[in-house]
Amino acid sequence: MPASPASPDSSRTDAASFDYEAALAACASGEQQALHRIYQHESRRLLGVALRIVRDRALAEDVLHDAFMNVWTKAASFDATRGSGRGWIHTLVRNQALSVVRTSGREVSVDEEMIEAIEGEAVANAAPMAEAFEISADIGRLDECLHRLDVTKRNSIMLAYLDGCSHSEIAKRLNAPLGSVKAWIKRGLLSLRECMA
Amino acid sequence: MNESADDLHLLAGEYVIGTLSAASRADVEARMKNDGALRTAIEMWEEKLAPLSELVEPVEPSAALWSRIESSVAAKSVPRAPVKPTASWWNSLNLWRGLAASGFATAAFMGVVVITKIAQPPAPGYMVVLVGPQDKSPGWVVQAGTNSQQARLIPLGKMEIPGDKSLQFWTKGDNWKGPVSLGLVKPGQSLEIPLDKLPPLQANQLFEITLEPSNGSPIDRPTGPILFIGRAVKII
Numbered sequence: 062m063p064a065s066p067a068s069p070d071s072s073r074t075d076a077a078s079f080d081y082e083a084a085l086a087a088c089a090s091g092e093q094q095a096l097h098r099i100y101q102h103e104s105r106r107l108l109g110v111a112l113r114i115v116r117d118r119a120l121a122e123d124v125l126h127d128a129f130m131n132v133w134t135k136a137a138s139f140d141a142t143r144g145s146g147r148g149w150i151h152t153l154v155r156n157q158a159l160s161v162v163r164t165s166g167r168e169v170s171v172d173e174e175m176i177e178a179i180e181g182e183a184v185a186n187a188a189p190m191a192e193a194f195e196i197s198a199d200i201g202r203l204d205e206c207l208h209r210l211d212v213t214k215r216n217s218i219m220l221a222y223l224d225g226c227s228h229s230e231i232a233k234r235l236n237a238p239l240g241s242v243k244a245w246i247k248r249g250l251l252s253l254r255e256c257m258a
Numbered sequence: 259m260n261e262s263a264d265d266l267h268l269l270a271g272e273y274v275i276g277t278l279s280a281a282s283r284a285d286v287e288a289r290m291k292n293d294g295a296l297r298t299a300i301e302m303w304e305e306k307l308a309p310l311s312e313l314v315e316p317v318e319p320s321a322a323l324w325s326r327i328e329s330s331v332a333a334k335s336v337p338r339a340p341v342k343p344t345a346s347w348w349n350s351l352n353l354w355r356g357l358a359a360s361g362f363a364t365a366a367f368m369g370v371v372v373i374t375k376i377a378q379p380p381a382p383g384y385m386v387v388l389v390g391p392q393d394k395s396p397g398w399v400v401q402a403g404t405n406s407q408q409a410r411l412i413p414l415g416k417m418e419i420p421g422d423k424s425l426q427f428w429t430k431g432d433n434w435k436g437p438v439s440l441g442l443v444k445p446g447q448s449l450e451i452p453l454d455k456l457p458p459l460q461a462n463q464l465f466e467i468t469l470e471p472s473n474g475s476p477i478d479r480p481t482g483p484i485l486f487i488g489r490a491v492k493i494i
Contacts, residue, residue: 093328093331093332093391093392096327096331097324097328100324104319104323104324105316105317105318105319106311106314106316108316108317108318108319109314109315109316109317110311112317113314114276121317122320122323125319125323125327126323126326126327126330129327129331130327130330130331130334133331133334134334143301144301144304144305145305148304148305148308151308151311152304155276159276159283160280160283163276163278163279163280163283164280194313196313199312200309200310200312200313201309203306203307203309203310204309218275219310221275221276221277222274222275222276222307222310223310223311223313223314225276226276226277227276227277227279228277231277246275246277247268250267250268250271250272250275251264251267251268253271253306254267254271254306257306
């Protein structure tokens with residue numbers, strides 16, 4: 062998808078200069094304009110994040126609506142010593158989106174054990190896996206650490222984080238046994254943690 | 259439970275990347291309230307993985323989304339707001355009761371006793387003080403009897419609106435799908451509002467006045483900013 066022509070890449074410079082922490086403090090004191098400022102600066106990115114996870118435009122807007130309500134009602138509990146304001150807002154949106162897809166049971170009830178039994182070793186000698194994602198933005202240390210993982214672990218973790226895929230959805234997308242996916246994610250997370258420590 | 263550091267970080271990591279089931283997510287969320295180590299581990303993952311969101315293509319929200327958020331926020335912000343104006347109204351009600359009582363005493367003293375009429379308690383009903391969402395200053399009052407088929411909207415002051423705009427009055431009960439229009443309102447003028455087509459008034463029912471195009475909102479919900487908002491309070 063091409064970038065929106067309206068504001069080429071201004072959102073990132075905006076994000077860098079906008080004081081999210083101050084805006085959250087203003088929300089906590091009941092200033093509705095502050096919530097609007099956050100919306101103006103971040104809603105495009107947040108909707109992008111939500112849409113990737115819930116995969117439905119109307120549902121993604123519902124997620125953003127509910128998440129902004131959470132930003133408003135929980136702003137007083139934001140603690141700047143524990144993380145950035147922008148990160149906190151993104152987390153509320155991701156959690157709302159994940160809660161929607163996990164609760165709605167998007168996947169047609171998959172019997173995980175059964176899939177594991179059927180798939181067995183069948184995929185073991187399949188062709189080498191291709192990269193599922195192209196890392197196009199500068200994401201710093203995380204990029205380096207992700208590339209130290211082998212492609213199966215990298216793909217699994219990114220499908221989960223970016224596309225809101227469950228274990229069995231990842232198994233389907235990567236055409237891999239469920240047990241392997243679970244193991245890749247566990248080992249991948251442990252390696253990432255070590256690399257980023 | 260003896261949980262290794264790796265287990266804790268894996269649970270936190272899977273929570274953050276989103277692979278946990280709805281039930282496990284709920285467990286983690288309940289647990290992290292009292293489990294500092296788990297909370298710290300989750301925050302660590304949130305921070306480390308956050309840059310991944312930079313890979314996501316931004317999407318322009320529809321124009322209606324902000325209005326929706328704005329209305330919900332205003333509705334949420336109000337319940338505690340009108341307490342003060344309500345209290346001052348109570349005071350003036352007491353004042354009026356006081357005046358009625360002293361009038362009664364005088365009348366009784368003069369031997370003109372009309373007990374049945376004067377001693378009647380005031381009819382129970384509802385009152386709403388509509389306040390500005392920002393400055394909380396009261397702008398309008400709604401009064402209605404409990405079984406009344408009508409409510410009365412009374413301005414508390416004068417206001418001006420642009421010539422190409424109108425004021426529209428709305429209400430929404432707790433379980434209603436959306437707000438219902440009660441019609442257009444003229445600045446500074448009282449209005450009798452028939453309620454017979456609506457479910458009975460309930461405590462906490464939301465009322466608001468929004469700024470709309472000159473003929474009112476073109477759709478079945480508010481499109482403009484909320485100028486005044488309040489919730490119904492039962493008067494005993």
